[in-house]
Amino acid sequence: MVREELNRASELLASAASRTGDDGSSDRLADLADQLANLSEGGRGPDHGRLARFQAALDEIQPTVDDETAATIEEARDELSDYRETLEGV
Numbered sequence: 001m002v003r004e005e006l007n008r009a010s011e012l013l014a015s016a017a018s019r020t021g022d023d024g025s026s027d028r029l030a031d032l033a034d035q036l037a038n039l040s041e042g043g044r045g046p047d048h049g050r051l052a053r054f055q056a057a058l059d060e061i062q063p064t065v066d067d068e069t070a071a072t073i074e075e076a077r078d079e080l081s082d083y084r085e086t087l088e089g090v
Contacts, residue, residue, distance in 0.1 A: 005083035006040035012076040016069045025061050029073075032057060051084050 010033045017029035032054060039046050046054075055077060062073045 003040045003045050003083060005079045005086075006036050006045070009076040009079035009083075010034075010036035010040060012072050012079065016065070016072040016076070019072070020065045020069050022064060025064050028057065028061055045083075045087075048084060048087060048089055051080055051087075055080055 013029050013033035013036065017026045017033060020026045020029065036054070039050075058073050058077055062070050065073070
């Protein structure tokens, strides 16, 4: 089962990672993209807490990148939010 929102967020973050000139931000975005790609196809999807940690990491990275990359990160955040709406709880 592919979780489309997580897959799309992964693709967006991989794109953002390739465009940023800051190696630290690029590495973090690429790592987050890889984690989301794995979660998008895993047997069990992430819970609210795990998604909140992804969003917190994006909150830290977003102000350090250019406007275009920040917009791409925002799109990925929207995908994560859309996925969170499908989860029970919180």
